[in-house]
Amino acid sequence: MGEDIVEATPERVMAVIQEMRSLRKWPESPDDRIDWVIDGLEGHTSFFGHCLVLGATSDATELAALTGPLVDMGDARWRAHQQFDASLFTDDADTDPTAYDRRSALADVIRALDSDAAVYWPLGSNAVVLVDNSGTAPDTAKAAVFVLPIEWVTAPTQEEKALQAPIVQDFLSGDSDRVRSALWTVVRTRDPKVLMPLVAAVPSIKRETADADLGGMLASNNAHLDHALARVELFRKGVCLCAAYLSHQFYDPAKEEHKRYVRIVGTVPNYRQWEPDRICECADCGKRFQVEQGEYHYTWWKWTELR
Ligand SMILES: [Zn+2]
Structure with missing residues (x-):
């Protein structure tokens, strides 16, 4: 019952994965996908990344005979693989967009393949992800390998998280009323809950407000903005x-x-x-x-x- 498994040795699949890492063409809209063939193996590219389906079969043992060596070869070629636990990421369309953890997108793909975890290798700006449930011997074993931008796999950085905070959004809005309101909020507070998200966002705020004209007759609002950011800097340094x-x-x-x-x-x-x-x-x-x-x-x- 091996007819739904790609006909290729693990070595050949590994070579195709290497080729997938140099694919540069992306679909123009999120609904599109680009089909491709590399060394006789068919795969596709969606907005999410490059995908090579390895198999869907009732013969889990045969699928495992392909995926097992792939994991060993990946570990030998790159470094020891890491585990991605899909059960940790369950955000969906109902989640507040500012709170959405994009790792939920990969988790959805893993769940769609009847798995609850995957192994992956971070490789600079990309990650190779292997989804494979052959080890749990289900009725239909499924496996696929993905080459994705690393952002789908890793936690948002401190700066990315900070940029989601409403007060940071105000500073970055380009709307002088919102910037003024945000800067006076900062000048008037010592509340760490308000100031903390701003710490990581200061470089972005300085960049975005560099050319802003905030007006102000008697004392320039730009000077107040500089003072607000200096306050955040004091907070960052732990100065009272x-x-x-x-x-x-x-x-x-x-x-x-x-x-x-x-x-x-x-x-x-x-x-x-x-x-x-x-x-x-x-x-x-x-x-x-x-x-x-x-x-x-x-x-x-x-x-x-x-x-
Ligand atoms: Zn003091």
Whole structure:
């Protein structure tokens, strides 16, 4: 019952897999596929990657006689294979797109071949994936090999994950209202949940906002954007965010106290200004600042660290 298994030795299949790695043609739309023949073996390329079906047969032993040596040859040629557990990735069309783990696409393909796992070899920007359930001796054993962009197999990088965060999306939107709103959110918060996703995204945000004109009459909003990103940098370095008070004029001590970021612990007369200076103590690190309040078209505050 071996008629549904490719007629080729493991060595020949291995040579075809090597050729699949140099295929460069992709279908123009996600619904299309490109059929090809390499060394007499028929396969196809979809948006997902290059696929060579090895067999679908009731004779699992015969299929295993092909796939077993393939795994050994892959390990010898590349490196020890890794396991892909399809049961970990079950996102589907109903999943929030921003939360979708693209490894679910490979997991779906594996499930469609009646498997729940695959072995793979990461090879730079590609991966070779072998799906094979002959070892579990089902009624119909199925096996196929894929050459895919590595992204289908690996976890999203920290930066990719960060780029999905709503506040990062605002910064990258190219919409000056959304950028302004996001930057003031950053200037006004010490919340790690808000700041953490921005850490990995700062290079992208700098790139995307390099030519942005955010307007602003009295003080350029671009300067506020730079300050917001400098705050993220302080957060990344683990520096207490009270350090940001020294380099920006719009930190109102009353508002900072309302958010419990500082305590106002005293005042000092200031005969140049309407308001006395306030002495503020950082609620996180205990540093003290003297804060002068002045007016020049708008109210400003100058924070000076007390030693
Ligand atoms: Zn502090």
